Amino acid sequence: MSLIVQKFGGSSVADAESIRRVARRIVETKAAGHDVVVVVSAMGDTTDELLDLAGQITDDPPQRELDILLTAGERISMALLAIAITSLGVQARAFTGQQAGVITDTAHGNARIIDVTPSRIQATLSDDAVAIVAGFQGVTAQTNDVTTLGRGGSDTTAVALAAALGASVCEIYSDVDGVFTADPRIVPAARKIPRISTEETLELAANGAKILHLRAVEYARRYRVPIHVRSSFSSHQGTLVTDELAEDGPMEDPLISGVAHDRSQGKITIVGVPDVPGTAARIFEAVAAAGCNIDMIVQNVSAAKTGLTDISFTLPLEQANAAKAALAALGGELQGAEVLYDDTIGKLSLVGAGMRSHPGVSARLFGALRDAGINIEMISTSEIRISVILRLEDLDEAVRAIHSAFGLDAAEVEAVVYGGTGR
Amino acid sequence: MSLIVQKFGGSSVADAESIRRVARRIVETKAAGHDVVVVVSAMGDTTDELLDLAGQITDDPPQRELDILLTAGERISMALLAIAITSLGVQARAFTGQQAGVITDTAHGNARIIDVTPSRIQATLSDDAVAIVAGFQGVTAQTNDVTTLGRGGSDTTAVALAAALGASVCEIYSDVDGVFTADPRIVPAARKIPRISTEETLELAANGAKILHLRAVEYARRYRVPIHVRSSFSSHQGTLVTDELAEDGPMEDPLISGVAHDRSQGKITIVGVPDVPGTAARIFEAVAAAGCNIDMIVQNVSAAKTGLTDISFTLPLEQANAAKAALAALGGELQGAEVLYDDTIGKLSLVGAGMRSHPGVSARLFGALRDAGINIEMISTSEIRISVILRLEDLDEAVRAIHSAFGLDAAEVEAVVYGGTGR
Numbered sequence: 001m002s003l004i005v006q007k008f009g010g011s012s013v014a015d016a017e018s019i020r021r022v023a024r025r026i027v028e029t030k031a032a033g034h035d036v037v038v039v040v041s042a043m044g045d046t047t048d049e050l051l052d053l054a055g056q057i058t059d060d061p062p063q064r065e066l067d068i069l070l071t072a073g074e075r076i077s078m079a080l081l082a083i084a085i086t087s088l089g090v091q092a093r094a095f096t097g098q099q100a101g102v103i104t105d106t107a108h109g110n111a112r113i114i115d116v117t118p119s120r121i122q123a124t125l126s127d128d129a130v131a132i133v134a135g136f137q138g139v140t141a142q143t144n145d146v147t148t149l150g151r152g153g154s155d156t157t158a159v160a161l162a163a164a165l166g167a168s169v170c171e172i173y174s175d176v177d178g179v180f181t182a183d184p185r186i187v188p189a190a191r192k193i194p195r196i197s198t199e200e201t202l203e204l205a206a207n208g209a210k211i212l213h214l215r216a217v218e219y220a221r222r223y224r225v226p227i228h229v230r231s232s233f234s235s236h237q238g239t240l241v242t243d244e245l246a247e248d249g250p251m252e253d254p255l256i257s258g259v260a261h262d263r264s265q266g267k268i269t270i271v272g273v274p275d276v277p278g279t280a281a282r283i284f285e286a287v288a289a290a291g292c293n294i295d296m297i298v299q300n301v302s303a304a305k306t307g308l309t310d311i312s313f314t315l316p317l318e319q320a321n322a323a324k325a326a327l328a329a330l331g332g333e334l335q336g337a338e339v340l341y342d343d344t345i346g347k348l349s350l351v352g353a354g355m356r357s358h359p360g361v362s363a364r365l366f367g368a369l370r371d372a373g374i375n376i377e378m379i380s381t382s383e384i385r386i387s388v389i390l391r392l393e394d395l396d397e398a399v400r401a402i403h404s405a406f407g408l409d410a411a412e413v414e415a416v417v418y419g420g421t422g423r
Numbered sequence: 424m425s426l427i428v429q430k431f432g433g434s435s436v437a438d439a440e441s442i443r444r445v446a447r448r449i450v451e452t453k454a455a456g457h458d459v460v461v462v463v464s465a466m467g468d469t470t471d472e473l474l475d476l477a478g479q480i481t482d483d484p485p486q487r488e489l490d491i492l493l494t495a496g497e498r499i500s501m502a503l504l505a506i507a508i509t510s511l512g513v514q515a516r517a518f519t520g521q522q523a524g525v526i527t528d529t530a531h532g533n534a535r536i537i538d539v540t541p542s543r544i545q546a547t548l549s550d551d552a553v554a555i556v557a558g559f560q561g562v563t564a565q566t567n568d569v570t571t572l573g574r575g576g577s578d579t580t581a582v583a584l585a586a587a588l589g590a591s592v593c594e595i596y597s598d599v600d601g602v603f604t605a606d607p608r609i610v611p612a613a614r615k616i617p618r619i620s621t622e623e624t625l626e627l628a629a630n631g632a633k634i635l636h637l638r639a640v641e642y643a644r645r646y647r648v649p650i651h652v653r654s655s656f657s658s659h660q661g662t663l664v665t666d667e668l669a670e671d672g673p674m675e676d677p678l679i680s681g682v683a684h685d686r687s688q689g690k691i692t693i694v695g696v697p698d699v700p701g702t703a704a705r706i707f708e709a710v711a712a713a714g715c716n717i718d719m720i721v722q723n724v725s726a727a728k729t730g731l732t733d734i735s736f737t738l739p740l741e742q743a744n745a746a747k748a749a750l751a752a753l754g755g756e757l758q759g760a761e762v763l764y765d766d767t768i769g770k771l772s773l774v775g776a777g778m779r780s781h782p783g784v785s786a787r788l789f790g791a792l793r794d795a796g797i798n799i800e801m802i803s804t805s806e807i808r809i810s811v812i813l814r815l816e817d818l819d820e821a822v823r824a825i826h827s828a829f830g831l832d833a834a835e836v837e838a839v840v841y842g843g844t845g846r
Binding site for chain 1: 439440442443473476477479480481483484485487488489491492494495496498499501502503505506507509510515516517519522567569
């Protein structure tokens with residue numbers, strides 16, 4: 001008998017009927033002989049509705065109270081799910097993050113789990129009951145204040161509990177069948193990936209693919225928890241996120257795992273920056289102090305005659321105003337440099353562990369975009385990823401062109417996934 | 424500087440605009456130099472909506488999980504209220520029942536407060552901040568499980584906190600101006616009572632007047648906490664519930680404080696019960712074991728020839744099925760007695776501490792009902808109350824007739840309240 005942690009997202013528990021359906025699935029897992037711990041998100045759009053209520057009162061709610069507000073959503077769904085399971089004749093007990101022993105730091109709104117002490121969950125399993133745990137929330141060790149883990153934090157709750165309990169797998173249920181080579185809404189030929197490493201999943205998730213909470217994958221990587229991403233609306237096998245090799249697995253890493261895209265960034269360009277040591281440092285210190293998360297940075301070669309250069313960087317759209325204000329406050333230090341803002345960019349990222357040993361990937365990417373008549377504005381790379389910034393209106397076409405150029409379209413996929421075609 | 428506990432009911436915090444209005448009132452109280460602790464109920468119909476959600480899943484939800492579900496409502500309202508107060512420039516911190524130190528027994532759904540340890544509330548007041556506490560909820564001492572105090576339990580939370588903190592007054596805000604001599608929707612001439620004893624308030628509340636949670640009044644009585652019942656929609660003085668004598672108060676108790684009515688009871692009659700010792704005991708043991716709260720009981724004089732008698736009792740409508748089942752299970756012990764059920768009764772209660780020294784009240788009540796052509800089916804009395812069971816369709820007319828017969832109508836009220844007219 002193994003222990004399985006199952007996490008159900010908001011779309012899987014959107015109403016009473018959905019909750020009953022999820023309860024039946026949990027009971028089936030239990031009936032198959034497993035111990036089951038369930039982590040549940042708030043119903044449907046509850047969290048957004050609560051945020052909207054707070055927004056009707058003030059633009060700047062205090063984070064501690066906002067966390068208390070937002071955790072009400074999981075409190076509702078976890079109780080209803082426990083009630084639904086009990087009505088099917090299986091014992092179930094619901095626990096808040098605090099009761100489940102999810103201890104976090106004090107960073108309200110984006111807290112990190114620092115310990116999990118799931119003694120009540122273990123006692124529940126010993127009683128042959130299902131434990132339902134509220135996702136997305138924890139409690140501070142010193143003050144017993146409620147914290148939230150940030151958007152998508154329920155994934156992290158599930159993985160952290162799976163690690164603490166020694167679960168055999170953490171199943172993450174949503175309304176999609178698994179991790180795809182690209183967003184099927186943009187690329188109809190996109191294909192479900194049967195198995196993927198945590199490293200590639202991290203790159204995909206960090207670059208716009210809405211698969212899993214980034215920190216959940218980091219947690220799974222560190223504690224070696226296998227994640228099974230699957231749909232609560234079907235019984236299909238989904239995508240296994242793991243660094244263990246499959247018995248019949250590839251001898252070589254796949255060249256390309258998938259194409260991610262991101263519409264959530266803007267670009268700030270500072271034109272005519274004095275090209276002297278320390279200028280870039282001042283700029284990015286100021287922007288960082290304003291709480292902005294810089295993604296890509298490009299600095300042009302200095303124009304020899306003028307002694308001036310241009311610096312561009314990308315950041316989340318919602319942080320652009322803060323960055324612009326921070327730059328304006330620098331004032332004289334920028335010596336008349338002009339700050340431009342562009343909110344119509346898109347980012348495309350190609351991810352694959354096989355890139356490490358296949359140097360031609362960049363050239364093929366750039367060639368495919370050129371053939372499609374699409375201009376590249378910025379480039380950045382990691383060991384297993386290449387990202388480019390494009391015009392926003394070109395993004396969908398670029399994703400389709402790249403997906404096809406790397407042989408990821410459904411009909412031709414097998415050879416590529418197993419490292420065959422290279423370059 | 425005194426400490427004031429203010430409790431706001433669901434209708435006072437029904438939406439964002441109402442929450443902002445309540446926040447302004449709290450800030451005004453704080454600005455007037457008081458320490459303020461606020462107890463808040465769930466917004467509007469939230470609790471009913473959550474109950475309805477549970478009802479869509481099963482008819483018989485487990486009480487522990489139901490309590491977790493229902494407490495989500497106060498979690499939302501307390502966080503929003505703290506956010507609203509903060510946005511007005513006054514520090515506020517929200518606390519769950521657990522964080523506020525409200526310790527209860529383990530009777531989920533109807534828990535009793537057994538201790539209040541409000542150290543975090545006191546620390547908040549020391550920081551010159553407003554403490555917002557979720558009403559209606561507590562936590563068990565041993566297992567840290569969330570409990571609820573039953574419908575209207577937020578009143579009890581407020582009074583218990585006021586007692587534990589030594590508050591000068593506990594203000595209970597709702598959408599009515601105070602305690603009235605009768606329900607103004609039935610008796611337009613009903614009058615607000617400026618001051619009333621806890622004993623009379625208990626009798627009114629126990630007999631259908633929807634003023635205050637019964638246990639809140641018991642708590643206030645025991646710990647001598649003055650309660651001020653008032654409207655959050657006006658700044659009028661409301662009704663002061665206290666056993667302290669006002670400086671310019673009456674020398675004599677008021678003859679009649681008010682007329683309460685109750686439509687929530689049904690009547691069971693057992694016809695042809697063997698009139699032998701122990702039969703009534705068997706009947707009421709069985710009914711009590713089924714969890715029914717019996718209110719009034721009448722047993723007819725035995726009909727000499729048959730050796731049989733009739734027993735009638737009243738109980739809450741929703742407990743009638745359980746009582747009938749318990750009586751059916753007695754079977755042979757009732758020797759063929761017939762069980763009748765009547766769900767079209769109404770109860771009228773006349774309450775006044777002055778009854779103790781004015782013996783003619785019953786006669787005047789019965790006379791007034793006779794003059795109005797209304798039949799009486801059952802009668803019960805306490806030291807300061809007379810209750811009668813009537814046909815449900817006669818109830819409103821009876822309330823108006825009695826209200827008028829005892830001189831409670833607005834224009835003629837002064838003399839009566841101060842004990843003048845007697846009998």
